[in-house]
Amino acid sequence: MDYRKIGEDIVKKAIKGGADEAEAVIEHIKEFNVSVRKGDVETLKKSVSKGLGLRVFINKQLGFSYTSDLSPESLEETVKKTVELARITEAKPWQGLPDFGPQPLAELALHDPELATVSDEKKIGIAREVERIALAQDKRITNSEGGFFSDAERIAGLFNSKGISYTLQETRCSFGAYVIAGEGDNMQGGGWSSSKRYFKELEPVEQVAKTAAQRAVEMLGARPVETKKVPVVFDRYAAPAFWMGVLSALNGDAAFRKTTFMSDMLKKQVASPLVTIHDDPTRPRFVASGPFDGEGNVTRKNTILEKGVLKMFFYDSQTARKAGVKVNTIARRGGYKSGPSAGFICVIVENGEEDPASLLKDLKEGLLVTSMRGTGTDVTTGAFSVGCSGFWILDGAKAFPVDGVTLGGTTLDLLKNIDKLANDLDLRGSLNSPSFRVTEITVGGKKT
Amino acid sequence: MDKVVRYHTINRRSFLKKGALSGALMISFPVWKCLAARDPEALLASDPAALSILDKEDLRKLLEVCLSRGGEFAEIYFERTVSNSISLDEEKISAATRGLDMGVGFRVLQGEKTGYAFSDDLDLAKLKEAAETAALIASGQTTEKPKNFTPLSPPQYYQVKVSPDTIASKAKADLLIKANAVARVFDKRITQVGVSFSDISKKIMIANSEGLYVEDTQTLSRLGVNCAALEGSNRSMGYESKAGTYGFEHFDLSLAEDFGRKAAEMAIRMLPAEDAPAGEFPVVIAAGFGGIFFHEAIGHSLEADGIRKKTSCFHDKLGQPIASEVVTLADDGTYKGAWGAVNVDDEGSTGQNTILIDKGICSAFLQDRLNAKLMKMKQTGNGRRQSYQHYPIPRMTNTYLHPGESLPEDIVKSVDTGLYIAKIGGGNVQPTTGRFVFSVTEGYLIEAGKVTRPLKGIMLMGSGQEVLKNITMVGNDLLVIGGGSCGKDGQSKPVGFGNPTLKVAKITVGGKKA
Known part of the structure; x- marks a missing residue:
């Protein structure tokens, strides 16, 4: 989907529909989550979700609505409802869009193009490995809540009637483990994780596993x-x-x-x-x-x-x-x-x-x-x-x-x-x- | 993985928030109205009849796709949620919002494994793609076929005559204006008043490969008033709210007036609050908010996932004494109109009233489908999920302590030096150790059997194993309240709770005065 077009269009439609000022935010998130417990995959979840939020001002009155349905009919309805909502509220002189308009954005390198090429098997392997190493660290580690790997690729857009039209593509990935030391009334849990923009920059699996294990064991008693x-x-x-x-x-x-x-x-x-x-x-x-x-x-x-x-x-x-x-x-x-x-x-x-x-x-x-x-x-x-x-x-x-x-x-x-x-x-x-x-x-x- | 990762550790379980501390409203719980992509008009209607639009033959085909890799069980969860909120701040109706969440979740189970995928695009091809993704948890040939659907008509535990989604904003605004006016004139030291009304209409449809087909419409309404007071350098907050699976008929101007006054009263009462003491003290918890105490101290630790995996400190305690004999604790999804009431849970199991602790003896766990099956126990209607984007996990509904015989005033009189806890803001627990904390938003000193000075900065900390045995008196004045939201494994869910006035003989109080 062309989110920039959707974002810019809905802002225009809101103005046409009676708003003095309008702003739209759009998100599109692709996620992968796996949890492994005692070596076996426990949950595997994959998803793509999206949504749009619309903020309008009429005579400094505010209306806001959001929808996960980006079909033309739904967006039409969203504009209509949001304008109606703004008319219900009362004016406050400070309400409205920011005074600033578009500015040059810094390139922060928040998107890892390689993440998309990492196979599910590899990610599941990391979740399995971090748990395995954590469990093997110490005899006093008796149980596990599991290891996990998750990542997300997010496209976000912000568009307003003062000319702002920004989009951003970013990635994030993380993995970790949570293990339990001790037994009966003397149990302690400990977990650790690593979270980065770039898959290659994730901390070593062994290091994360050892920290998780240590945090459980050291609290025993x-x-x-x-x-x-x-x-x-x-x-x-x-x-x-x-x-x-x-x-x-x-x-x-x-x-x-x-x-x-x-x-x-x-x-x-x-x-x-x-x-x-x-x-x-x-x-x-x-x-x-x-x-x-x-x-x-x-x-x-x-x-x-x-x-x-x-x-x-x-x-x-x-x-x-x-x-x-x-x-x-x-x-x-x-x-x-x-x-x-x-x-x-x-x-x-x-x-x-x-x-x-x-x-x-x-x-x-x-x-x-x-x-x-x-x-x-x-x-x-x-x-x-x-x-x-x-x-x-x-x-x-x-x-x-x-x-x-x-x-x-x-x-x-x-x-x-x-x-x-x-x-x-x-x-x-x-x-x-x-x-x-x-x-x-x-x-x-x-x-x- | 979950939001608490901000603190760099994987923090397990629960954060329960209520009233003023939650800042904004509880507007983020999704709900539905099923509709097919081919009928965009139905998207906008609030008519529950639209639920049946989804073709049962399509559902059956999608379930077949889910089972195509050898999964044992498959389930489709449709949701359409409309959330509304309107708020007053600085004497003006300042915001009105509306939200729509809609999508379909597919779950496939095989042994202990869960495959999950969802789509917010209702196009049949997209749904099929999601079903295929969920199916991948299994790897093999089809072994199960979906059974023919038998529609389930669950009993009704919600109290809804007038859907709040159909009410004009003017009627809601009038409530806010009334509460604000009363609170403002109550005392000139009241400096800020915030009032909000929020409601959620969530329509769900659950169909599974065992032939279950059920639809439900969950309606949640909440009116909340917050006040801030200022005198010299003393600051305080007061709040009052009513929340439940209620229709709009449960809210009127006289209630708004009452809440405006009560919130203002609390703020004024707390203005002169002194530093709380630190150490072990006897504590009396007033009717209502003490339910949060049970939610944290024991409720989470009895959820079947932690029991089955033996990660809860109560995993081997079934049939054993875990509390004093005055403690009988229920998790009751059938409590009419309560905030956590469920006609069916989010996997289609009917709401139930489960006694978790019977006169001190651990008598049941909170079960969902997956854990009940693996543990060879019965489902208890506690399989709940935040939205179509989540798979169900064992969660509480309305957790409350059964009333006892004591008179509330006798309970206070029995304490020489201790604390009286009127309102609790929130808490958290680690089920592995059973250690929990909760923060007190309205608390007082008890001196010589009388409630005396207000205190600030009270935190109570204990372990579930110890503190339940220290409950020595239970009053006859049960009060069940709502409005709170519980977080677990990154999923937020409305839960109710309640208790009669009760006494804990000793618990650690975190204050400033040593």
């Missing part, structure tokens, strides 16, 4: 500790969950409405001077990169925190217009079924200078967090509370695995009390962080 305040180290793979909570509090519209504890913090020191955070979706070939955002703005590198000072909130063009701020907008979009909203795309908490081992070395007693069950941050109040697991640290070394404990505090205190930031950044997804240490957090556990 995990137990709660008694309630106390101690220094807490967040390892680099647990840290992104923490930052997710912090970033959620930086929504510009929430700040404007004063519904987030960060509302009055712009240009203030909100975190330790060690912390600098960027949003940077412009890295070529990277899994979380993209040339344009959810409303068609070209992506670029933005500074969120610089040496602990809050430099920006997240706005899309409508909320920026409303708040009267002139900033680089960043709009996320979850797919064709929703409109754009403000947010980050690819966040990197920049490396510190410490060797990761030095975060533990001088601790007499403390907690190393390797997994968080949630983000912890209450965006409204700024209270921090989360369940976690990891290791108890005694005299600078891992003493035993810990599970069933909570961390409690306030997010701003945690941010300010970061006293060490490691240099172990490993870019894997849309939120990346080195390991870091907080001087003191309340660890909630059992009575002894």
Whole structure:
């Protein structure tokens, strides 16, 4: 199908049908998923799906609809319905398409032409192999949730009545395993995966398998500790969950409405001077990169925190217009079924200078967090509370695995009390962080 | 593989969200209306009669294609879902949206293997292509032939007189305007009010090689009100919602008025909230939201996939005591009008009321077709899928604790120092270890048998094995609620839950004060 034609046509039809402004997004996704358990294929799923979302404005009133049916009759109906929907809503002066028009897009090399040539057998083989190696790593590995391989090729288009007509072709592939160590009431699961744009850049199967196995085995015998305040180290793979909570509090519209504890913090020191955070979706070939955002703005590198000072909130063009701020907008979009909203795309908490081992070395007693069950941050109040697991640290070394404990505090205190930031950044997804240490957090556990 | 991969580990199972925390509405669950490609008019009609348009002979041929490689069982799942939502924000009707999801899924089973493919193109050639892809899970000659269809007329558990899809937006907007007006004038510290009404009309048709043919129309409606309050540097949120397999007749202006007031009341009550304590405490959970506690603490761990694969910590506990004697827990797809009610599940098995824990004894698992067959147990109507793009897996419907004998006020009085949990925001569990957490959105301190000061930042953490044995009192005031969405293996599904007031003798509370 000629998606550019469909996209440009429906925008024209919406204008003809009464809209002042219109925008269409189209997605076409071809997917392959296989899971293997104990050596046998358990599920094999292949699919092609598509859909279109249409956003229109009439007198600054908004209507939105989507459809998975791209037949001419259905698209005709979609235009009619969306215009009707816009007439139901009330005008808000800031509503409308972004002010910018078409801009030159960077070539980020997000499409792997070779992926299409990889056979199903080869992909199934990888899923089988990663599970096999993970199961064979250690005698204490007793069971498996399986190995998997999945990939997707996506064509995405964004078209609007201000002349934007972008299409993007991208690929993604990933594989991993999840295995279980121990038996009865002492079981622990552990998984790991690798996700890349290019098939050839996937991490070695053996490395992913070993990490999955290690993450299960090392948690055997995990137990709660008694309630106390101690220094807490967040390892680099647990840290992104923490930052997710912090970033959620930086929504510009929430700040404007004063519904987030960060509302009055712009240009203030909100975190330790060690912390600098960027949003940077412009890295070529990277899994979380993209040339344009959810409303068609070209992506670029933005500074969120610089040496602990809050430099920006997240706005899309409508909320920026409303708040009267002139900033680089960043709009996320979850797919064709929703409109754009403000947010980050690819966040990197920049490396510190410490060797990761030095975060533990001088601790007499403390907690190393390797997994968080949630983000912890209450965006409204700024209270921090989360369940976690990891290791108890005694005299600078891992003493035993810990599970069933909570961390409690306030997010701003945690941010300010970061006293060490490691240099172990490993870019894997849309939120990346080195390991870091907080001087003191309340660890909630059992009575002894 | 699933969305949680963002955190770099493969996180298994469940994230349950409710009310204000979910931000936007629950609008993403698909539904249907079957139609054939040759009749585009039918695409737009809301008339359930259109369901039968799909030619049974075509279905039979497609099932034959599915079985052509030697599969043991084949199934076709049609879906047409219309989703509507309208929302009010900053005193204005700010958005109106409508969505259509439509497609056909093909599933082929052989032993423990599942082949799955779907098409959102209803052209017969495209459907045949998808059926061929699903068939590839098996490799051999045809061994099974599809049986003749016997239409199934399931019992009705939904409470729908007036389809919300047929209601003019004006009537829905009036609800939002009313709730907003009441919340705004309730207190001048209320700074933001958001109200939304969303509905889903999902028509499904399931036909399988064993001769099952069933159609169902699932209707879900939800009205939600969120309020934010501000006083000095204190911020708080309040929310109230009603959600179920309801028609529009369940929503009127007096309900909107009531919800506007209740959401505002909650926000104002929580304004002066203090830091929560940390450590082990007795906890009283109010009627309604405690169902999330059971959903996480035990429900996921009793789903048959984890049981069969022995990856759940409860896999060998059937017939054994796993909870105190006051605990009788049901998963009930037949609870009328409940958010998770199902006339049939997403593989055509009729909704059932299954007792999972009978006076403390583990008495059943949550079964779908595949696992029930492999485990030689009965299906329990828990084979559910998000949409035609997904294959069914064992899922909860409405999970609730049966009422006991205690009076709610006596339960509170029995606690000297502890916590009173009024509303829960969401939680998650790892079924392998049984460890779960859930976050509390409205909680209070109990001092000398009385509910006193509001608290913020409460997280409760425990293990299913331990905490169920620590339930010591159960009230007589069962309340079943809806509006939540449960995530498992990348699939989101509406689930209901409920409980009477109950007491957990001790559980770990994650707060700030050591």
